[in-house]
Amino acid sequence: MIDDTHSPGRRSWVASANQHADFPIQNLPLGVFTPRGASARGGIAIGDDIFDLAAALELGLFDGPAAEAARVASGGTLNPLFALGRDARLALRRRVGEILDADSPDHARHEALSSRLIHRAEACRLELPATIGDYTDFFAGIHHATNAGKLFRPDNPLLPNYKYVPIGYHGRASSIGVSTQSIRRPIGQFKGPDDAAPSVGPTRRLDYELELGAFIASGNAQGEPIPIADAEAHLFGLALFNDWTARDIQAWEYQPLGPFLSKNFASTLSPWIVTMEALAPFRVPFARPAGEPAPLPYLDTAANRASATSSDARVTSVFTAARAEKGPAPRRMSNPAPAPYV
Secondary structure: OOOHHHOOOOOEOOHHHOOOOOOOOOOOOEEEEEOOOOOOEEEEEEOOEEEEHHHHHHOOOOOHHHHHHHHHHOOOOOHHHHHHOHHHHHHHHHHHHHHHEOOOOOHHHHHHOHHHHEEEHHHOEEOOOOOOOOOEEEOOOHHHHHHHHHHHOOOOOOOHHHHOOOOEEEOOHHHEEEOOOOOOOOEEEEOOOOOOOOEEEEOOOEEOOEEEEEEEOOOOOOOOOOOHHHHHHHEEEEEEEEEOEEHHHHHHHOOOOOOOOOOOOOEEEOOOEEEOOOOHHHEEOOOOOOOOOOOOHHHOOHHHHHOOEEOOOOOOEEOOHHHHHHOOOOEEOOOOOOOOOO
8 A cells, every 4th residue: 555655855954865775764673773882772773874763763753553652662572573563564554654754744853863863883793683483485586597597407497386386495594694794605515517526615606695585473283375466465564685505516416306505504684674565656567478387376366466566676796805906996796776765
């Protein structure tokens, strides 16, 4: 649902938010941060700054459902907010937007409290936004699946089940860290096509994968499936996710059961979760190309086809040690993202 919180003309009294490509007032993603000399707490990204939910609560800026949402989101993990459901999330989004709005009747009073409400993001440590007990890594994107398949099965890169059933595997939740952390190059076995036997050593083909992580807002009882028509009600939001991969190790251990050491050494997650509500203006219809098999009925609804995906475009730039020494800019690997509110 698109409402006044998405208005392109909306501006914030937090100056860094206006014309900001990632965190304008229309976005308001949630995360967990640690200010200098304080404990980890929930916050909302606004431009180059962070809105402190705990401080806003102490100042009495919330009431009703928004106050309850802010209370459970002000600790060191957002999991309690996930459990409250969509209405609480909407109330929090609307109230924080009002507090930060430059045209709010109370904007002068709110801005006068900025020394307590606002932290410079660069002066804070950004944390994992949630406690992750488990996660499933989906092999999504037919181009990615085809290109990856060529590495292992040049003559048959895309197996027939790919176009029918969601392909995924359980990842290693214990090795998920926050973006910007250092990654240790993993050690494992690999075997080249002309090698007589495998050898052991650090990977020589460390690769990145630009992915989206989806946070589940509420679950289901074991053995009770969630109908596709109700699936989105269980989603909280999305975050960028990097599924690091050791390709040479993967090529040797991949079959017959799939990845192991090539995948479980590290995954990195953005500290900010963009809610499903913030993504509403980007929703577009989805249709499979002509000639492709239709999804089976349990994976398909008319409503899902009408707004099943978002028209996002993610920027990927690679900046290596060699480039740092020589001085050129990072190499861009994907198209630039749209900035609809700028």
